[in-house]
């Protein structure tokens with residue numbers, strides 16, 4: 507691959523992310539005649555939802571832990587066919603660390619780090635006329651005493667371990683936090699042989715009743731919920747709503763958790779605590795859109811109903827920066843079906859904009875499907891918005907930023923005594939969010955403790971990069 511930007515051939519479209527949104531976008535764009543390069547940090551396409559075992563594990567039925575595998579399999583084989591025909595280049599194990607505009611040509615340069623099989627790294631660059639950001643999401647973690655014990659894993663992380671490594675985080679796994687992902691995770695863990703004593707959900711599912719019209723218009727989603735519910739019933743998994751794991755206990759690893767009843771604001775109800783033995787805890791409080799590349803480019807964001815920041819997109823999936831489109835979780839957490847729909851819609855809008863390609867006939871149906879799924883997603887997001895009272899789970903010694911080992915007490919001190927009132931000032935005073943994960947883990951919690959809204963994720967690089975690589979950036983790149 508050429509290493510100087512001026513030597514690069516220009517492709518019509520660069521897609522960042524090969525999850526449902528990026529995969530659907532890349533395939534649909536190639537179907538419409540665009541030349542496409544897909545870059546993904548993962549080794550295989552599929553993203554989080556269609557994560558599947560490495561070929562070396564010789565899984566007989568990789569689809570066993572998925573529903574709607576067909577939607578992935580057909581797109582993955584079309585991607586391969588486009589690659590063979592030279593219409594698509596798929597750069598797997600390529601982490602894009604920045605996207606910049608070439609001031610001389612107006613084209614986009616994507617800078618990536620390519621990881622080799624032995625862990626060696628090499629720089630890579632792609633030049634494109636348009637970019638589709640489909641970078642997905644990561645888990646929202648709200649800390650509690652004991653959350654750093656071995657055996658405490660993310661709920662989505664447990665699902666990822668199972669789907670890609672065929673391993674369970676433990677034999678007796680409590681699943682806790684908030685959001686519909688918990689049901690999927692518990693159903694998968696139980697089906698794979700774990701004992702799941704309970705799904706501990708902080709919200710009340712009764713709040714879904716307020717959104718009845720959105721639910722009724724999405725029978726497919728209700729069917730998905732029923733599928734997971736049936737799995738939980740079969741495996742005798744209890745669902746405790748308006749409850750939270752407020753502490754994890756153990757010495758070398760988690761041995762039990764404290765489960766407390768919550769009030770409407772997620773404040774623990776005194777005297778309601780009970781101990782639940784387990785050897786693993788899978789916990790997550792929803793997902794947070796992964797926006798570093800987009801916000802680095804200056805794309806506008808909006809506050810989503812689950813309290814996270816998502817990209818502000820127009821009906822054609824355009825961001826506020828001309829030439830940059832987005833699809834999937836980047837525009838608000840909504841699930842794999844919405845991501846597939848948005849990816850395809852973005853592709854048709856990009857083909858129209860670059861080549862005047864008429865919109866495919868199915869575009870109108872896709873627009874309706876997107877509206878229906880987005881309404882459902884917003885209803886779910888509102889139902890699982892964390893209540894402010896969760897901070898009542900923390901004692902002053904609880905680590906909030908685990909990278910920099912900053913406890914809750916130090917953050918409270920920065921707010922109460924030193925005048926910090928947003929995540930950024932807390933960070934400057936305490937180093938919370940300055941460590942290896944750059945606040946991806948503690949950011950939502952720190953923002954809440956500081957009393958402000960979620961801080962916009964403004965960082966010029968989306969992963970660690972050697973200084974030499976930065977020095978090689980040509981001056982024509984703004």
Ligand SMILES: Cc1cc2nc3c(=O)[nH]c(=O)nc-3n(C[C@H](O)[C@H](O)[C@H](O)COP(=O)(O)OP(=O)(O)OC[C@H]3O[C@@H](n4cnc5c(N)ncnc54)[C@H](O)[C@@H]3O)c2cc1C
Nearest residue numbers: 523525526527547553554555602641642662834835841842
């Ligand atoms: C850990 C985890 C597990 C989940 N498990 C489930 C589940 O079991 N069931 C369910 O219904 N939903 C699950 N979800 C939700 C799931 O993310 C979405 O429903 C769906 O996958 C969204 O599709 P997407 O294409 O928007 O994003 P994703 O599927 O997340 O795909 C994003 C892709 O972008 C790539 N990427 C991100 N940044 C870069 C970069 N800078 N450079 C290169 N590549 C990049 C990632 O490697 C990834 O492949 C999970 C989410 C998480 C975070």
